[in-house]
Amino acid sequence: MLKGHLDAIVLAALEAGPAHGYAIIEAIRQRSAGTFDLPEGTVYPALHRLEQASLLSSAWTTPPNGRRRRVYSITRAGSAALGERRKAWGRFSQAVDTALEGGRA
Amino acid sequence: MNGAIDDYVANLRGELDFDPALARRLASEVEDHLREAAEADPAWPSPEAERRAVERFGLGREIAAGFAVDAVDRQARRTWITLAVTVVVTFVAMRLRVIWLDDDVLALAPLIDRYAFIAALAVGVIAWFAFRRSLAALAICLVGLLASIGAGIVRADLFANGAPIHVLLSAAGEIALLGVLSFHVIGLGRRLRRTALLRSGAP
Incomplete structure (x- = not known):
């Protein structure tokens, strides 16, 4: 179920600022309080897909510790797409809540 | 180590x-x-x-499979765009040949030129709506266009018949596009096969 929403979760993780792959997966783990404990590599196909769709951009950087890293940033189109996905998710989750709660009334 | x-x-x-x-x-x-x-x-x-x-x-194989699925989608998109352009250029080239030539419509080459093109177009339109990732449909379109273009060149005897420059250029354009389309169809086939292997776990 998570797979269909991974792109939006990655976009949301980058909303706070640019990050590299390891930091993104750590952010997802922390934001979900460990619920989304994905194999770490699964984030890379999503990053590549989002970059191809121009929802993310990336660049190699060399931080002070000397290791070269590819850092991803959300683009304006990515922010807009995230907003749309949040709205769609809000409608969907509300409908599921209503359907699940309906049996208790 | x-x-x-x-x-x-x-x-x-x-x-x-x-x-x-x-x-x-x-x-x-x-x-x-x-x-x-x-x-x-x-x-x-x-x-x-x-x-x-x-x-x-x-697992590396599972991560590669995630990339392979996206690679198939991108390659399919490239192939469809090339197919659409090839169809338009082939149609234009065919019309230019028809205007230039005044040949017997019952001869074999003009019939293949016309109906192979129509068959390729029909398969392409159906596949666009129903089977966008179908290698077989794209291969049929490719063969149809190949037959149409080949028959068109034979029909006009382009290189020996003193064809005007616009007819020659349009024929060169359709041959070049056919080459690019073949390249993309083969690439799509390779990516589909690789994706299937990665998903199946076979070496």
């Missing part, structure tokens, strides 16, 4: 052989990720820390 990270990265590069540029880019990115993860492990520095970092990353 190579560590677990070196072995993993080498294996991942092999799994991504359908896209060498992506394999190169991802190798250094994944290596950076794994070294950072290993350094964050309480057992660092040790082979155990590297092994755990690799385990948490997931």
Whole structure:
């Protein structure tokens, strides 16, 4: 179920600022309080897909510790797409809540 | 002796052989990720820390399969765009030949030129709506266009018949596009086969 929403979760993780792959997966783990404990590599196909769709951009950087890293940033189109996905998710989750709660009334 | 990270990265590069540029880019990115993860492990520095970092990353084959699915989608999009352009150019070239020539419509070459094109167009339109990832449908379109263009060249005897420059140029355009389309269809076939292998777990 998570797979269909991974792109939006990655976009949301980058909303706070640019990050590299390891930091993104750590952010997802922390934001979900460990619920989304994905194999770490699964984030890379999503990053590549989002970059191809121009929802993310990336660049190699060399931080002070000397290791070269590819850092991803959300683009304006990515922010807009995230907003749309949040709205769609809000409608969907509300409908599921209503359907699940309906049996208790 | 190579560590677990070196072995993993080498294996991942092999799994991504359908896209060498992506394999190169991802190798250094994944290596950076794994070294950072290993350094964050309480057992660092040790082979155990590297092994755990690799385990948490997931199977290289599954990660490569994630990329392969996207590669199929991109290749299919490129192939469809090329097919659409080829159909338009072939149609224009065919009309230019018809205007230039005044041949017997019952002869074989004009019939193949026309009906192979119509068949390719019909299969392409149906496949666009129903089977966008169908290699067979794209191959049928390719063969139809190949037959149409080949028959058109035979029909006009272009290179011996003193054809006007616009007819020659349009024929050259359709031949070039047919080459590009063939290249994309073969590429799509390779990516579909690789994706199926990665998903099935076969070597």
